[in-house]
Amino acid sequence: MALKHYNPTSPARRGLILVDRSGLHKGGPIKALTEGKRKTGGRNNKGHVTSRGIAGGHKQRYRIIDFKRRKWDVEGIVQRIEYDPNRTAFIALVSYGTDDAGKEDVAYIIAPQRLGVGDKVIASKKTDVKPGNAMELGQMPVGTIVHNVEMKPGKGGQIARSAGTYVQVVGRDKGMVMVRLNSGEQRYIHSNCMATVGAVSNPDNGNTNLAKAGRNRWLGKRPLTRGVAKNPVDHPHGGGEGRTSGGRHPVTPWGKPTKGARTRHNKSTDKMIIRSRHAKKKG
Template sequence: MALKQYNPTSPARRGLILVDRSALWKGAPVKSLTEGKRKTGGRNNKGHVTSRGIAGGHKQRYRYVDFKRRRWDVEGTVERIEYDPNRTAFIALVNYGTDDAGKADVAYIIAPQRLGVGDKVIAGKKTDVKPGNAMELGQMPVGTIVHNVEMKPGKGGQIARSAGTYVQVVGRDRGMVIVRLNSGEQRYIRGECMATVGAVSNPDNANQNLAKAGRNRWLGRRPLTRGVAKNPVDHPHGGGEGRTSGGRHPVTPWGKPTKGARTRHNKATDKMIIRSRHAKKKG
């Protein structure tokens, strides 16, 4: 997909750069694969704001996406590529024929780059290395670019699902597969975990310029006030005479270190990390 630039016919159009989605399906999604979605406004079940900066946004329907790809050795045909408001990547509708009741057996998958309408995709223990095909990581050749990578067999893909992301298989060791993530982190993943060949579609998503605050509000994002612009009662950076920069150690409103300070610790999967994503920053 290419980027669309607009002429400055109004202030909201000046600088506007969006992804050209003219090649995507223009109709409604498959109703049986969707569900109504309620807005939370960032509130929990007690009505308290637990995620700031969330409110409004256009009404959305959730699309059920097949992250597990466990329909093994059944070839499917890509019917269309669709926009999904719930994620930055595009999704592909795959038709696997008809089921026992004679109804069309269809599913949504995350669309990889270079996957088009009419292409065949298949999932299995070992398949051809083609965009959209899914197989076990242990069966993939070293150097393969993959996405939608499982961390536990059968749980469904968790790594590299956002637009333009991918993971590279860089080696094997003791029944485990070594992968390199976009962040530079290298880690072990079990060889029985599934992954899909190719990089995720819509890589130009990061190059968009929304050009006006309202376009962010359509996406359900509210503006966030800087801590240094607040009073001391509202934020650790607040207060001070005149304009102040906020002190030596930047923190969140609740005093947790931020802007690069590491807060991750005691994770069960830390033992699977070979090289931290922070290693390149130490040199």
């Protein structure tokens, strides 16, 4: 997909850059593969705001995605590529023929790059290294680019599901597979975990420019007021004579360190990490 640039016919159009979605399916989703989705406004059951910055946004229906890809050795045909408002990647509608009741068996998967309408995909213990095919990590050749990677066998893909992301298989060791993530982290993943071949679609998503605040409101994002622009009663960075930078250590409104402070607490999986994403890169 290419990027669309607009003429500056209005302030809202000046600088607007969007992904060209003309090649996607024009109609709505398969209703049986969707669920209703309520807006919370960032509030809990008591009506208190527990997540700042969340607003209404456009009404959406959630698309049920097959992250597990456990329909083994059944060939599917891609019917169409669709836009999904719940994620940055595009999704593909795959038909697996008809079931025992004579009803068409369809599912949504995350669409990888270079997957088109009419292409055939299959999930198996070991299969061809083709975009859209899913298999166990332990069966993949070293150097394969994959996405939708499981962290526990049978749990469903958790890593590399966002637009343009991918993971590279870099080696094997005693029933484990070594992978390199986009962040630079290298880690072990069990060889029985499933992954899908290819990088995730819509790599140009990061090059878009919304050009006006209203487009962020459509996405359900409220504006953020900087702490240094507030009064001391409202934020630790607030107050001061003239314009101030907010102090040496940036904190949240509740005094917790932010802007790069590490928040990782699940140390039980440290043994799976070979090289941290924070390790200095060799020049």
